Amino acid sequence: MQLVRGLHNLRPQHRGCVATIGNFDGVHRGHQAILARLRERARELGVPSCVVLFEPQPREYFAPDTAPARLARLRDKIELLQAEGIDRVLCLAFNQRLSQLSAAEFVRTLLVDGLGVQHLEVGDDFRFGCDRLGDFAFLSEAGARLGFSVEAAHTVEIDAVRVSSTQVRLALATADFPLAARLLGRPFSIAGRVLHGQKLARQLGWPTANVQLKRRRVPLAGVYLVSTEVGGVRYGGAANIGVRPTVAGDGRPHLEIHLLGFQGDLYGQRLAVQFHQKLRDEQRFASLEALKAAVDADVAAAQALWQAHSKSLK
Structure with missing residues (x-):
């Protein structure tokens, strides 16, 4: 082309x-x-x-x-x-x-x-x-x-719904990913290159890949069960997409993903991240300790859901 x-x-x-x-x-x-x-x-x-x-x-x-x-x-x-x-x-x-x-x-x-x-x-x-x-x-x-x-x-x-970009955004806003996939003809995903970040998640015990968004606004906000393919292997993960209100940020949306069971260096790679289920809204925590407890819970929830999701695909 x-x-x-x-x-x-x-x-x-x-x-x-x-x-x-x-x-x-x-x-x-x-x-x-x-x-x-x-x-x-x-x-x-x-x-x-x-x-x-x-x-x-x-x-x-x-x-x-x-x-x-x-x-x-x-x-x-x-x-x-x-x-x-x-x-x-x-x-x-x-x-x-x-x-x-x-x-x-x-x-x-x-x-x-x-x-x-x-x-x-x-x-x-x-x-x-x-x-x-x-x-x-x-x-x-x-x-x-x-x-x-x-x-x-x-x-x-x-499903009696006129297919449009607006309808896809509405489906994403309500975390109806099956409907979004039917409207799109494929699972919804966001792609971007992995960049160096603040390394805060690593300090909290859950290293993340920071995926470059290059956009003013995104159609999602919150914490999600996601998956992406690295080296021919699909990994589940917990992802936060939003403005990171607990830490000092630039006000722009960011996508951070912790890949379950992944060991390796992702810097510079381009990832296509599929969204499967919403875990919770993004929120501001009073301390880094409270944030760590929430991230611990997010990763545990993602692990259980990804295990069930993986079994359903076999």
């Missing part, structure tokens, strides 16, 4: 494709249905499939403090889109210039002059342009004039 960053990097060989546009946060089963139709149209027309993404996502640009927590970072999305068999991703920097394009300018600049789109797949709620005129009807009329076809995605429902 080819990644193109910015309109300025589009070349003549990139013209002629079928495309879809959106955030694709989480690449859930609703997105997967759009991508399946995109691949089908690409085969029919004999051209590449292209997904157009924005970075940051528009709501993150306009209202960074209230934008929804990300389900997937850009790197995760690109990997998921590659797994879906997409030929090309065009990542556009969502900035002042792009945000001020009218719907008509967006169509002409990106779809016609930039990509030479032959067919466009869009979500049923897709809107664009600084004038907010860009919707399915606008695209259909523009396509009829400018030579590309447009198809609207149909709503995908699972």
Whole structure:
């Protein structure tokens, strides 16, 4: 799969494709249905499939403090889109210039002059342009004039729930990981590189891997039973994700994992952490002794639950 960053990097060989546009946060089963139709149209027309993404996502640009927590970072999305068999991703920097394009300018600049789109797949709620005129009807009329076809995605429902990134976040907020997995089509996970931390957990007797999050907000907070694969072996663990209120921190979310039975050095490795069950909310403790007692209990609970979980998989 080819990644193109910015309109300025589009070349003549990139013209002629079928495309879809959106955030694709989480690449859930609703997105997967759009991508399946995109691949089908690409085969029919004999051209590449292209997904157009924005970075940051528009709501993150306009209202960074209230934008929804990300389900997937850009790197995760690109990997998921590659797994879906997409030929090309065009990542556009969502900035002042792009945000001020009218719907008509967006169509002409990106779809016609930039990509030479032959067919466009869009979500049923897709809107664009600084004038907010860009919707399915606008695209259909523009396509009829400018030579590309447009198809609207149909709503995908699972268990009578409309599949959306918002629904995935709601499932995660209530720790309904089975529902989140059904909406996503895979278990929910967070991936990141292991960095050096304060080494406080090691002093408490439970060394942790500090997984880099690189995001302002996360869709989870608390202590969880998790698992991750290291060297071909899946380990259970107890993880805290949050702002670490008991110790002096930077106010940003952190993910710390104690892997059950693991011995070794994880620094620099990239881990994909799956979440299975919530153990408790994150809380502030009056002392490090109280924090240690809570962590002891968390690890004991994770050990018992992971043992039961592992048996159910055999």
